[in-house]
Amino acid sequence: MPKVGDMFGGSFLKAADLQGKMVRVIIEDVQMELLKGDHGEEEKWVIKFRDKDKRLVLNKTNANMIASIHGDDTDDWIGKDVKLYACKVNFAGQMVDAIRVYQEVPPEAEEGQDEIPF
Numbered sequence: 001m002p003k004v005g006d007m008f009g010g011s012f013l014k015a016a017d018l019q020g021k022m023v024r025v026i027i028e029d030v031q032m033e034l035l036k037g038d039h040g041e042e043e044k045w046v047i048k049f050r051d052k053d054k055r056l057v058l059n060k061t062n063a064n065m066i067a068s069i070h071g072d073d074t075d076d077w078i079g080k081d082v083k084l085y086a087c088k089v090n091f092a093g094q095m096v097d098a099i100r101v102y103q104e105v106p107p108e109a110e111e112g113q114d115e116i117p118f
Contacts, residue, residue, distance in 0.1 A: 012046075013054040015086035015097035022085040022102060025049040027066075030058070030074040047077075056084070056099065065101040 029048040034041050035057070045058040056062070070080045083102035088095045 011054060013056045013099060015099050018084060018086045022083050024081055024083050025052060026081045027077045030077055062101045065103055
């Protein structure tokens with residue numbers, strides 16, 4: 001039997017779609033879209049990934065993480081890869097499933113780590 005989340009697919013990526021795995025995706029496009037929500041229509045930034053049907057509605061946390069990886073200009077994100085994973089976050093006082101962008105430690109940051117006194 002299907003799970004409830006599978007019954008109502010939709011065109012946007014959900015944490016459950018990642019199936020507990022970290023997934024590498026390549027950004028194909030970043031656009032502002034008018035989306036319907038619980039509080040009427042609202043403009044939101046949406047990322048389309050190469051070879052993927054579902055898109056990701058961009059929140060501030062993930063936008064800032066991608067900017068820290070690939071720079072502040074969203075045009076520079078096109079063709080770049082990011083890794084997505086699902087985790088629990090606190091939202092409105094409840095723990096909910098969310099998608100986050102993984103921040104890898106740059107190789108140069110690993111060098112000389114024995115010299116850090118803590």
